[in-house]
Amino acid sequence: MLCIAGTEFRSRLFLGTGKFSSSTVMAKAIEASDCQMITVALRRVDLENPDDDIMKALSQREYTFLPNTSGARNADEAIRLAHIARAASGSSWLKLEVTPDPRTLLPDPVETLFATEKLVKDGFIVLPYMNADPILALKLQDAGAAAVMPLGSPIGTNQGVLTDFQVAIIIEQARVPVVVDAGIGAPSHAAYAMEMGADAVLVNTAISVAGDPVAMAAAFAKAVEAGRTAYIAGMGQKSKHASASSPESGQLSSDLGFLA
């Protein structure tokens, strides 16, 4: 079973809650995904719609909430959001996200490392969103990150695991769980990450913007499970050359050579 910071998770699919058409659809998709870890963001309350509260649709007893620091452009802003998140959730789980460039939403490695060091000292369970950089992953785990979350491709792009070469190295070296986050656009992408040995994947856009988000959530659950089972089963090596699946001895060709 997946274990992060002493908490066990049966499901290796983490779900983001952004961009759903309604709270009802979101809640049904979460249920269909069978996930146990859910990310949420923090924003100023819309004072024109004080009733608009996502937490009404979610039970904090059933899920582990992983608040993110999205919107933070540097370590200071992320740390401020982290403390607000802890005050709001009453727990120390945190997806650390520092994205200075709104165009690419790529994470700032220097600020992310600095904020991880600070937040771990402040008692947070820090899961940093990071570029798929194996050296950075080692530094983050040395700084006390509870897991590392390398991106497959930029947030919301649905491009899949374009960083597979680096993610494989991160998985090989990691002493903490590796959660492939961002860019996973199809169940096959999620299965691919899991087959590589990722400990979990975090999916949001691919499910929330699907034609039928509830059915897509169920499809992702199956893909994650299939990928994990394949990883445990042990995949065959890739080869440049053909290798017959059927036995090469006792072939009819020798006896029926006259047909040639």
Place this chain on the structure above:
Amino acid sequence: MNIILNGNNKSLQKPSSILDLLKSLELMPETVVVELNTTIIQPNSYDATQFAEGDRVEIIRFVGGG
């Protein structure tokens, strides 16, 4: 008295506490986090914390996000 609430100017007609403000905005205190001049205020202090001229107040809550 004027405060800056979620980035916008807001005038308060009479001396107000955080709890008064949340009530006037029809917000359930347990659903939000309140920052006063970048310091998080604990819910058990909402009643006792009065605003001063120019205070910067942020009222924040969870929303959907990845």
